[in-house]
Amino acid sequence: MTSVEHSPLTRKLSAFVALSDVELAVLERLHQRRRSFVAGRDMVHQGQSSQAAYILSAGWVCSYKLQADGTRQIVDFQVPGDFLGLRSVLLRTSDHSFEPIVDIEAAEVMTSDLLEAFAQTPRLATAILWAASRDEAMVVEHLVGIGRRDADARMAHFLLELASRLALVGMGSREGYDCPLTQYHLADALGLSAVHVNRVLRQLRESGCVTFRDGHVTIHDHDRLVDLAEFDPAYLDQIGPLLK
Amino acid sequence: MTSVEHSPLTRKLSAFVALSDVELAVLERLHQRRRSFVAGRDMVHQGQSSQAAYILSAGWVCSYKLQADGTRQIVDFQVPGDFLGLRSVLLRTSDHSFEPIVDIEAAEVMTSDLLEAFAQTPRLATAILWAASRDEAMVVEHLVGIGRRDADARMAHFLLELASRLALVGMGSREGYDCPLTQYHLADALGLSAVHVNRVLRQLRESGCVTFRDGHVTIHDHDRLVDLAEFDPAYLDQIGPLLK
Numbered sequence: 023m024t025s026v027e028h029s030p031l032t033r034k035l036s037a038f039v040a041l042s043d044v045e046l047a048v049l050e051r052l053h054q055r056r057r058s059f060v061a062g063r064d065m066v067h068q069g070q071s072s073q074a075a076y077i078l079s080a081g082w083v084c085s086y087k088l089q090a091d092g093t094r095q096i097v098d099f100q101v102p103g104d105f106l107g108l109r110s111v112l113l114r115t116s117d118h119s120f121e122p123i124v125d126i127e128a129a130e131v132m133t134s135d136l137l138e139a140f141a142q143t144p145r146l147a148t149a150i151l152w153a154a155s156r157d158e159a160m161v162v163e164h165l166v167g168i169g170r171r172d173a174d175a176r177m178a179h180f181l182l183e184l185a186s187r188l189a190l191v192g193m194g195s196r197e198g199y200d201c202p203l204t205q206y207h208l209a210d211a212l213g214l215s216a217v218h219v220n221r222v223l224r225q226l227r228e229s230g231c232v233t234f235r236d237g238h239v240t241i242h243d244h245d246r247l248v249d250l251a252e253f254d255p256a257y258l259d260q261i262g263p264l265l266k
Numbered sequence: 267m268t269s270v271e272h273s274p275l276t277r278k279l280s281a282f283v284a285l286s287d288v289e290l291a292v293l294e295r296l297h298q299r300r301r302s303f304v305a306g307r308d309m310v311h312q313g314q315s316s317q318a319a320y321i322l323s324a325g326w327v328c329s330y331k332l333q334a335d336g337t338r339q340i341v342d343f344q345v346p347g348d349f350l351g352l353r354s355v356l357l358r359t360s361d362h363s364f365e366p367i368v369d370i371e372a373a374e375v376m377t378s379d380l381l382e383a384f385a386q387t388p389r390l391a392t393a394i395l396w397a398a399s400r401d402e403a404m405v406v407e408h409l410v411g412i413g414r415r416d417a418d419a420r421m422a423h424f425l426l427e428l429a430s431r432l433a434l435v436g437m438g439s440r441e442g443y444d445c446p447l448t449q450y451h452l453a454d455a456l457g458l459s460a461v462h463v464n465r466v467l468r469q470l471r472e473s474g475c476v477t478f479r480d481g482h483v484t485i486h487d488h489d490r491l492v493d494l495a496e497f498d499p500a501y502l503d504q505i506g507p508l509l510k
Contacts, residue, residue, distance in 0.1 A: 069500065087406070087410045089410070089414050089415070089496065090496045093414050094414075095409065095410040095413040095414045097406050097409060097410075109399040109402055109403065113396070113399050113400065113403060113501070113503045115500050115503070117403045117406060117407075117500070117501040118406060137388075141388075144381075144385075152357070155353040155357050156357065158353055158402045158405065159353065159357060159361045161402065161405050161406060161409060162331070162341050162361060162362060162405060163361075164409055165339065165341060165405060165408055165409045165412065166331045166333070166339040166341075168409065168412050168413050168457070169339040169412050169457040170333050170337050170338075170339045170457070171333070213412070213413040213414070252333065252334045256313065256359050256361070257357070257361040259357045259359070
């Protein structure tokens, strides 16, 4: 196994399973149907039926639910290497919508492709289920954040989670990362108003923890941010491969 | 296929897949290691590693995360027919805790049992993944509820979700169901104080929508409750089998 030019999904799954050449080839075949989507136009609507899943290879997406009164709850953001709508392959209608935040590249994956890949390489199936389990663990953390963390801790936790996720696919580090999210995205994800988001970010910056400005997050004091967020990365389960 | 004396999980999965006799037999074998757990003592702790999953056959359980300050966020409740810790079979540590609310009966399922069952009957694997997807869709709804619904709508949504889930395993109907939850459970699940829970329940009762008293939920006006909650049961995906 070489480390050159693998897709972000391959990099991510390699944290969990040491993939063989055959498994790598099956995984690459899942990327065959490459598509582009423009920022701001839903790829999948909530209530839409029998859609494909996607593997995101470049750009950021948000998954959200709209309420009847027009308010929006962002459930999660997807970064390169993440699946979009993996769950909806099994449920008959999508339970939420996906919107590209910037122009993106994604590979379309049919249910049949996925089941065929699973049948060929059970280890790859386990790795993909690991990724799905991790996605769900993140949604649980977001629930805990909105239910039980104050605004500062919620924001700090959110920024640290993104740092870990992006580091896994080679797009960031403990020092920081590029981030195309607006304060409206943060507000809709964290259950805060945009004004409140602005105030929280200013506090975090003035206290010397973290600066989010001009599309870049700079983490000045990782340890203090971890303390503030009570961030325990165990739920991301990304420390070293489990299956050799 | 006969309808007599199936386990709650079998009843639930039958909503998704018309199971053959072979599949039913494999499913019943997963129930071999029957165990009992007493109310109030954690079955699985957050941070615990390499534990089994369980299939709940009698009683109620809650899954939760504790914050360092001692506050608790209940992520979901499990009712008969639900898996406990299915996700933790793949993640190396459990990302939350499971506590029986009453004395319960559950079957312990090892990872190897599950993978063997999956290999024998791919349709059963699909059905179990459907159940896992549905569990995740519920967590997403709880996130939206806490993030975006007011206290009345949140409670109404919660009580309607339970009615649908219990009806699927023959333990309730649109008219109501037995429910062992306390106001403290509701508070920790809905991100409200116990006092607030009490007030919301009184309002819902006085308005003639629903009464929760003495361990029983009585739904007086299902349609009005659905309107109040803006409840759309599509995310539960339980209307008729998908795989014949």
